[in-house]
Amino acid sequence: MTTADLTGRTAIVTGGATLLGRGVVQVLADHGASVVIADIDEENGRRVAQEASSSGATVTFRRVDVTDDAALATLVAETVAENGGLDIVVNLAAVYIDDGFATTRADWLTALNVNVVSMVALVQAAHPHLKASRHASVVNFTSISSSVAQTGRWVYPAGKAAIAQLTRSMAMDLAPDGIRVNSVSPGWTWSAIMDDLSGGDRVKTDRVAAPFHLTGRVGDPSEVGNVVAFLASDAASVVTGADWAADGGYSAMGPEQATPAIPLLAEQDPS
Ligand SMILES: NC(=O)c1ccc[n+]([C@@H]2O[C@H](COP(=O)([O-])OP(=O)(O)OC[C@H]3O[C@@H](n4cnc5c(N)ncnc54)[C@H](O)[C@@H]3O)[C@@H](O)[C@H]2O)c1
Secondary structure: OOOOOOOOOEEEEEOOOOHHHHHHHHHHHHOOOEEEEEEOOHHHHHHHHHHHHOOOOOEEEEEOOOOOHHHHHHHHHHHHHHHOOOOEEEEOOOOOOOOHHHOOHHHHHHHHHHHHHHHHHHHHHHHHHHHHOOOOEEEEEOOHHHOOOEOOEOHHHHHHHHHHHHHHHHHHHHHHHOOEEEEEEEOOEOOHHHHHHHOOOHHHHHHHHHHHOOOOOOEOHHHHHHHHHHHHOHHHOOOOOOEEEEOOOHHHOOOOOOOOOHHHHHOOOOO
């Protein structure tokens, strides 16, 4: 038995088709869970399911738009029919729609619908089955963006801040049903957006991230997956309503960063 033993558990991971999602799916499967990936990206979702299954785990893909309540109901019903229950929900799917100050009402509503409201809708659909599980756990993906201002970004951070609060509300009201609810806040993580923007250059990505991550690099998807697996497991049985930083120390660092600022006071003024 591993620390985060998930043997016999069934998990739904929304957004599991992407690079970061794949890391989470793989770690959950490696710890013994059967995983259902729910994503709109059919090509990558099927590929991730196939790759993660190659080690003998049960990982399947379902094409699901998380903003579609009927599709969520079908996802939950079919997951339970095929696996005999549902123990873990990982709300990871998100969109980065954000034009800062200029964002239209339509884009605000679209982004918040995917990033926040759909987390609630899936938990509502899964609730009877989570309640019936003796190991029920929900893990919501928020971000370091939930608690700092970032230039040109209004929508994504607001949604992520809402998720941190939503997690506390869910944890409070679902505790009597034996359902633990936590969130995970990744820092910069090697993900599809980093891969795209850097042209696949991990070394450059780590160099850019180094000044504001104590670890001096971006995180790996599997490192975030390890935190999710812990929160989903009985090893975290005393943890609910909490936000877990998986951010390489980003949130521990202040504006002075990791360089001594006080000695600057003693330096000679060049003028
Ligand atoms: N990338 C990072 O460095 C980072 C940092 C902090 C937090 N996060 C969080 O981690 C999670 C994954 O981020 P990412 O960068 O890998 O994002 P991504 O855009 O690469 O992946 C998001 C996934 O969600 C899916 N998705 C989008 N809309 C959907 C819908 N309506 N229905 C179903 N699936 C849908 C996409 O197809 C995709 O597979 C997000 O919640 C994000 O906020 C990421």
